[in-house]
Amino acid sequence: MAELEVAKHGKNVIHLMGKKEHELAHKLREIALEIAIIVFAVSMSIWLHGLSEHHHKQQEVKTFLLGLKGDLEADVRQLDNIKEGYRGFDANYAYLASLDPGRQPDWAKFKEAYAKSDANWYFIPVKSRYEGFLMSGRLTNIENEKLLTAILSLYQMQLPQIQTSEGGWSTRQRKLRDYREDQLEGDDEQSLFRVTTTPKGKRLLRDMNTTPQLYERYQSYIGQSQEIIKMIAEAYPAEKAR
Template identity: 25%
Template sequence: MQEEEIEQSRTVSGILRNAKRSIKGKIQTIVIEIIIIVFGVTISIWLQGRSQYKNQQQEVKEFLADIKTDITDNIRMMAKANASLSQVITDFSYIEKLSKKQYDSIARGPRGDTFLSEMMSAHIILRRSSDGNYEGFKSSGKIGYIENKKLKKLILSYYQQKIPSLLEVDKYYNASVSRITDYSIEEADKQEREFLFDPKLRAILSVTLNMAQSSKAAYELITKEAQKIIAEIEKEERR
């Protein structure tokens, strides 16, 4: 394009030096040449812009495909964590309401030897969050390429607010579960019945139960947000 502009400039210069042409003719010809130059430059800029836009949208398409996979994996991991939390809520709610008389009845039955291990099997939640693709795209300043404003808002909210908040929820829940383990070790000499109805253990179980309920609610909320993102990405894929 630059070579064409130089050639057009030479043409204009040649017109001005042409003594056989009238001033009016020269001006008309120069105006036409200028229009041609401006038109050529405009078309060139437009084509470059279209090419750049196409490349940007291809990057967006690849990015959305990548985070769709990431978020789908996150949904699966959250489902597993949620199932574990549901079991903890069921078991700890039962223990919280259990009376000594009920326990004595259970202890005399076939479940007596395994009751405590079955009902207090809360596990620490170990969940990795797949955010490498998002962080890479964001750090390169390309999030703005996403034209779907609703989708962009959902993605930003999910990665910048929802996932960090869920990590905090996990941290507090895991700390509460660890307290049960630590207290079990501290009071290892106690008989099961005495340990199970220990006021301090009951307090720890109550806190853990509340944390499990809060965590479950958080997982369900964020899972819905993740599903919204998947749905919006699939809309983009059908466009």
């Protein structure tokens, strides 16, 4: 529509310049008016285009944030389960480390605990949506600076910290696993019990106790996620995560 107006008034300017029946001053006033109309039409077109583009970007931000809210809710549920899982691991390793090599254990309980001691559980966040929005360069379209900072802090700082702590736990478990493989002479319950109750075996089991730092980092991620969820819910109170 604006392009048609510009073309129309552009033709008027050319037409006025060619008229001979009007005085120069009159023609200049007419031309100036037509040029002013053209400038206004162009400016209005640019403003409307910018407004439309901004609206489109904010719709993309809205869709992203509502989806992210659902992703973080899933992450919080996963971390709550993982924390409980690690408490179970701690109790299991503590039981194995407490066994007296001179006393026969409850063999059914022992074998179950031994099998569980090889299990592990790591946090796998739902972050494909975040990574896609980040890689596309659209993350900076989030106009709420506090919310943007919180999201970046969560994924760029807190998540790597969790992965570092989980890596330390994994390294200790690998040492325990390697020791068992080196020392085991069979897979019968007596062999498993012997390697479990050696001084080194008991020390490696005690080392498997989850550090307070890992629990703290899980909880910090949960707290930050809940804060982001709250901010998104306040920004779009009538919407649900998609």
